[in-house]
Amino acid sequence: MHTLGEMAKSLNRPAVQLHGLQTRFELPAFEGAAYSGAYLAFLRAVVFMRTLNVSEESLLNLWKFEKKLLQLLHVDSIGSPTWFLDACGPTTHPRYRLLLTNFNMGFDLLSRAVQLGLNFAVASPELFAGNEMGEDALRVLDQYLKLYTRIQADVAAEVALVRGAVRWGQKMVTTPS
Helix, strand or coil, X not given: XXXXXXXXXXXXXXHHXXXXXXXXXXXXXXXXXXXCXXXXXXXXXXXXXXXXXXXXXXXXXXXXXXXXXXXXXXXXXXCCCCCCCCCCCCCCCHHHECCCCCCECCCCCCCCHHHXXXXXXXXXXXXXXXXXXXXXXXXXXXXXXXXXXXXXXXXXXXXXXXXXXXXXXXXXXXXXX
16 A cells, blocks of 8 residues: 555656646545555556647546446446546456556457447437436447557657657666766
């Protein structure tokens, strides 16, 4: 268990910045050493992606899709105040896991192998809109994957620049003044 100050030190960010993330992502705030390793893993993922120039708006949208998907799958019924973060941290089957919550969906998300025959682009044949009938998990997953793919492309484009910056920074740090 961690304190907010310990997490801030671990992420090399001021505690006020982490508090801002808690507010914008609507995360529960605790007193003392009450933050789990999963909570820290979530914040680390957000900080890393912001470092890789992923917009906070994109992350907030991805977060919204992930939470909605988990609610549709009834993952929120476990009773934990951090139910949406409790899977953060595990590293097994990373391609099966959602990006921010790290929830294991049980199939390779990018291959869509589980639902090969479905056409996600077809409009709903329902008489009423999805919000009137209740959201469909496949529609939410499709929206999530579109945003995830865009974020993945943004990160890939930024990685080369970050590697160059790290090499340059290492020279700066190791060069005697």
